[in-house]
Amino acid sequence: MEKKAFRQHQITQLSQLSEPTRQAQNANLQQQLFASSAWQQAQVVAMTISSAIEVDTQPIIEAAWQAGKQVVIPKTLPHRQMAFMPYTATSELARTKFGILEPVNGTAVAKTAIDLILVPGLGYSRDQHARIGFGGGYYDRYLADYPGVKLTLAFQVMAFDHAEWPVDAYDILLDQLIVAEDGVNNGH
Numbered sequence: 553m554e555k556k557a558f559r560q561h562q563i564t565q566l567s568q569l570s571e572p573t574r575q576a577q578n579a580n581l582q583q584q585l586f587a588s589s590a591w592q593q594a595q596v597v598a599m600t601i602s603s604a605i606e607v608d609t610q611p612i613i614e615a616a617w618q619a620g621k622q623v624v625i626p627k628t629l630p631h632r633q634m635a636f637m638p639y640t641a642t643s644e645l646a647r648t649k650f651g652i653l654e655p656v657n658g659t660a661v662a663k664t665a666i667d668l669i670l671v672p673g674l675g676y677s678r679d680q681h682a683r684i685g686f687g688g689g690y691y692d693r694y695l696a697d698y699p700g701v702k703l704t705l706a707f708q709v710m711a712f713d714h715a716e717w718p719v720d721a722y723d724i725l726l727d728q729l730i731v732a733e734d735g736v737n738n739g740h
Contacts, residue, residue, distance in 0.1 A: 553716055553717055554717070555684060555687070555718060558674075558684060558716065558717040559674055559684065559687060562684075562709075562710065563605065566605040566606070566674070566707065566710070567604075567605050569707065574608075574707075576732075577607075577707045577732035578607060578608045578611070580732045580733055581607055581705040581707075581730060581732050582612060582615070584705075584730045584733070585670075585703075585705060585730055586615060588703075588728070588730070590668050590701045590703055590728060591668065593667065594621060594667035594668035594701070595621055595622065595667055596621065596622045596624060596661065596665055596668075597616050597621050597622070597623055597624070597666075597667065597668045597669075597670065598623075598625070598626070598636045598661075598666045598668065598670065599612060599613065599623065599625065599669070599672075600625060600626060600670075600672050601613075601645070601653045601654075602672070603651065603652070606672060607706070607707060609670070612670070617640075622638060622661075623638070623639045623640075624636035624637060624638055624661045624666060625639040625654065625655060626654060626694075627655050627658075627660075628648060628650070628654065628688075628690060632688060632690055632693060633690070633693060633694070634690045634691075634693075634694055635661075636660065636661050636666060637654075637655040637657075637658035637659070637660060637661065638655075638658055638659070639655065643655055643656075643658070644656040644657065650686070663694075663697070663698050663699070663700075664699060664700075666698070667700050667701065668700055668701045668703060669695070669698065669700060669701070669702055669703070670703055670705060671683060671691055671695070671702055671703065671704045671726060672685065672686075672691070673686070673704060673710070674686065674710065675710050675711075675712060675716070675717065676710055676711055676712065676729050677711075677712050677713070677714050677715040677716075677719075678711055678713050678714075678731070679713060679714050679715075680714075680715070680725055681725045681727070681728070681729050682715045682723060682725055682726075683704060683723070683724075683725075683726055684715075689722075691724070692722055692723055692724050695724040696722075696724060702726045702727045702728070703726065703727060703728040703730065704728070704729055704730070705730050706729060706730065706731045706732065707731075707732050708731060708732050708734070710731075711729070711731040
């Protein structure tokens with residue numbers, strides 16, 4: 553399937569998840585993440601403020617703060633570049649043209665200072681950890697020379713045995729994929 557059609561299909565699938573399924577899978581993903589060595593060893597964790605269809609990052613952000621970790625969130629820059637800015641309970645946020653909340657101000661945190669990035673997306677392959685994002689290319693550009701751990705959290709409908717979309721040379725593969733476990737109320 554071409555990327556554009558695949559993205560649309562995934563957005564539809566994700567928006568149709570029932571609330572109980574979404575809650576159960578979010579809870580399971582958080583549990584798996586917090587048990588992972590990547591999470592436990594990270595001091596600085598990068599993630600987005602999730603949209604309604606995505607894996608819920610709010611509880612993860614709060615858990616990071618409680619654990620004394622620094623949370624950084626992305627700010628989009630010209631030329632499809634981005635930087636991660638510190639995020640605290642008092643950070644001022646604004647909605648972008650993509651509908652994403654991002655920091656208004658702050659000083660970018662160096663790539664090398666970020667231990668773990670929770671990479672957002674719409675689909676992931678279990679075999680090679682390929683991902684398909686929302687189509688801006690921001691993450692692929694940022695991750696190209698990122699030395700830390702690239703991890704993603706996926707609802708069951710986001711995980712595929714093999715990529716069902718074209719994987720291009722510039723698509724950056726992830727280090728770890730955490731998928732909501734089978735048997736977690738998947739609504740079937």
